Amino acid sequence: MSISCAQVAPLPAILKLGARVLLASVLVLGGLQACERALIAPLIPAFRGMISLLDLRFRVISVDLVREGSDTVLRFDANLARPIQYAGHTLYPLGWNGQADGVFQAQVGGVLQYSALLLIVVLAWPLQRWRELPVRLACAAPLLVLLPLIATPTIVIAELWNVISHEFAPEHFVTWMVWNRFLAGGGGLVLALLAAALSIGLGRRLSSARAVRQATPSDPRPAPAPPPAPSRRSRRRRDSRAPRPARGS
Helix, strand or coil, X not given: CCCCHHHHCHHHHHHHHHHHHHHHXXXXXXXXXXXXXXXXXXXXXXXXXXXXXXXXXXXXXXXXXXXXXXXXXXXXXXXXXXXXXXXXXXXXXXXXXXXXXXXXXXXXXXXXHHHHHHHHHHHHCCCCCCCHHHHHHHHHHHHHHHHHHHHHHHHHHHHHHHHHHHHHCCCCCCHHHHHHHHHHHHHHHHHHHHHHHHHHHHHHHHHHHHHHHHHCCXXXXXXXXXXXXXXXXXXXXXXXXXXCCCCCC
């Protein structure tokens, strides 16, 4: 079986892309390992606010960053905000009317994993020009924050409802667990790749538009046209008006 040159030609490009992905992975994951706690800590108030916004039935009591082996884990302690009806049962917040105090607990690891994948793809994807990289990173910056703000609170809510379901109604269907299984089954990676594609495409378009503006002259006024060439009739008139040399005696 013969292999054509067209089939072999893309191989160096694939190797280059693989080398860029490897280098970007080392940089991003190494920096994440060193600064993970410092990056997650400012997001904790936003996580608490998102949980309260998405599901008013829960009240977050505390959020702690804990170390489990080599992983940094967010531990959420929450309680019901008020009595609710669930699967034919009336559920009261823990500690309500003299009940035993306690909390529902949920743990989330890999808080920044989707942001890390987004950043790796953005850094590793080939550039048309070097000035495109800062524009691409600027487009990716809000998405780097948005991904954990979407994933982490929804996972926490799903885990809290999972605890309640197992305790009071194991056969009851938990809607939030559908989203949790979607993220765990690869949906989170798909969201990160879509965010990377959006950042790359938008960064390329903006940098190309900027390059076109810089190549365009700053003064849009057209250059002055050269004066029209004199016609033959005007030349003859000038020649006729020119002084004639005097004849010698």
